[in-house]
Amino acid sequence: MTNSLFISTAEAGSGKALVSLGIIELLLRRTTRVHFFRPLIQGTESVAPEQTHGQDKNEDIDLIVSHFDLKQSYEESFGMRSREAQDLVAQHRTDEVIDMIIRKFKILESRGDFLLCEGSDYLSESLAFEYNFNQEIAKNLRAPVLILGNALKRSLDDAIGPVEIAVEAYQDAGCDIAGIILNNAAADLVNPLKAELFRRFGMRGLLLSVIPHHPRLASPRVRDIATQLQATVLYGHKRLKNLATKRVVAAMQLQNCLNRLQPNSLVITPGDRADMIAGMLQAHQSTSYPPLAGLLLSTGMQPDPAIARLIEGMPDPLPILSVETDTYNTAAQVNEVHSALLPDDREKIDLSIQTFDQHVDLPQLEQQISAVRVRGMTPKMFTYNLMERAKSQRQHIVLPEAYDPRILKAAATLVNRGIVKLTLLGRRQDVQRVIDRYQVRLDLDHVNVVHPSESEILQDYAHTFFELRQHKGVTLDNALDVMMDVSYFGTMMVYKGDADGMVSGAVHTTQHTIRPALQFVKTHPGFTVVSSDLLVSQEQRVLVYGDCAINPNPTAEQLAEIAISSADTARTFGVDPKVALLSYSSGESGKGEEVEKVRTATKLAREWRPDLLLEGPIQYDAAVDPEVGAQKMQGSAVAGQATVLIFPDLNTGNNTYKAVQRETGAIAIGPVLQGLRKPVNDLSRGCTVEDIINTVAITAVQAQTAPETLPG
Secondary structure (H helix, E strand, O other): OOOEEEEEEOOOOOOHHHHHHHHHHHHOOOOOOEEEEEEEEOOOOOOOHHHOOHHHOOHHHHHHHHHHOOOOOOHHHEEEEHHHHHHHHHOOOHHHHHHHHHHHHHHHHHOOOEEEEEOOOOOOOOHHHHHHHHHHHHHHHOOOEEEEEEOOOOOHHHHHHHHHHHHHHHHHOOOOEEEEEEEEEOHHHHHHHHHHHHHHHHHHOOEEEEEEOOHHHHOOEHHHHHHHOOOEEEEOHHHOOOEOOEEEEOOOOHHHHHOOOOOOEEEEEEOOOHHHHHHHHHHHHOOOOOOEEEEEEEOOOOOOHHHHHHHHOOOOOOOEEEOOOOHHHHHHHHHOOOOOOOOOOHHHHHHHHHHHHHHOOHHHHHHHOOOOOOOOOOHHHHHHHHHHHHHHOOOEEEEOOOOOHHHHHHHHHHHHOOOOEEEEEOOHHHHHHHHHHOOOOOOHHHOEEEOHHHOOOHHHHHHHHHHHHHHHOOOHHHHHHHHOOHHHHHHHHHHHOOOOEEEEOOOOOHHHHHHHHHHHHOEOOOOOOOEEEEEEEOOOOEEEEEOOOOOOOOOHHHHHHHHHHHHHHHHHOOOOOEEEEEOOOOOOOOOOHHHHHHHHHHHHHHHHOOOOEEEEEEOHHHHHOHHHHHHHOOOOOOOOOOOEEEOOOHHHHHHHHHHHHHHHOOEEEEEEEEOEOOOEEEOOOOOOHHHHHHHHHHHHHHHHOOOOOOOO
């Protein structure tokens, strides 16, 4: 059991970033009080915080602190720069170096529950110094050591040999070993490497895991190539995030090069090859050839003015880079490009964490960090539990907006992680075109793709809609036209049981999304109103806010329904419901029409659901602050510890949640629609990929659980 861990690589290029991301993600499911530290970083002198921009920063510190929004500054995140440390050691002042690093480590450690420490990169001139120094630092910090080895393109013995040496060296230095992870293993060596690790180290009770090599994680973005080759970006500045998984040297005739293209290829060719430049741009646009990552023009020559004019007329051209070196040396340099993992590279970060979770023995790792205090329901724990709950009984969700790249990126994560089964509404070839353009990692063979007008079930859906709405004057021809609308078609899939839920709204309005559900899915038995909840994830807890999105001014009866629905929603997502119906006064003190509405709603909700803990009217501070709650409503089982907060009207709820979100940094997930017979949820048109993933998972969990029926 420990509250710190030291990651040490047996050699350079072992992939510390992936492991650090996975460990921090795991820790944040237990507590938000997590920090990250590096004893030594590259550089020669201290740099003021305002001068540490972009590439001046250490990559791993910038990645971890920024992505997880850890509460620490850049300067607090490292002990010393390696050149400075080496100079002091050369002056026989090693103790000063150790003291400085320990002092900064202890300051950060004292502020949290866990500190992950990452050793050197082995990139300096003195590898022996860094190797020995890492052992000295780990010993003085008294942090157990996780040894990380690199199995890339290595035999079994060559992969394990350096790790075995590192284990012995750290043990000789008096350090405890927490575990061993081998990274970048060939797929056919994963199991043999595991077996050999357990043969050599299995009796020691260590974490022993093997992570396979993943080509996408190892592949650079075009911007990495541009930066590290100091290339000039001629065109395509907006698409420098393109992933270059393959390289093609185009030195032969165009027709021969076309046959060598693979998805996401970077084409390297001399800058005067107008035929090759024009041909590759056309190939990228053609559905007959795979999408390209970009072009890298060698020899310093730039495209002919006629070709330049052609490119400038394209609305969204491929990245085209230019370098001075010849084609042979340019290709060699590209092969040496380091694949940087930057804070804005969400796809690679998610893939890294997913890979870590899949291949590392998490129960064994959790045992190593079991001393970490679990502090309530952290945001990471909430979202982790949400995804695990969705995966436990996979539901079928329909996404009508299949041409939006955010929807497709979310779909890729949902399918690749096995969270739900999906149907996308759209023409397959058009969806594939969007996937290719935005380099989305989604295989359409793993999802159902349906276009309403071409579907075999269109006529059946239209007839069902006609039967349900003919009393409103709908004809069969009207019904057929309506069912070609993706929102209506998707909702009908849910109604007919061909899907378990629907998520829409990234492109369509809220009204367009939920109108079909109100027309024929309708409310759950006993309920008269559809309402919404927001799941507000704060630092150590998750609160449920209702209703902040649907009903402008609910009646007392509707407010009581909303309170009951919100309590059931809370329980569905693992929140113990203690319901506070909010007003501008607490208890019996206040008078007025609005207070009486809340008082009546509370009375009705208690009558309808006596099993629930409800309090109202109550003010917000009395509901959530134990001290204020004890003063204003002594003896209340809800005051000071409410988890479900019901707002009296839309104006109050919407403004309150936005104020809380802005001022506290809380994460608001939703809105989650409730009261419908089957789940249909609405997205904001400004939603992120993460918002979509969360909403789909929420919809899946709703589909697993039917709400209770109101009496009468």
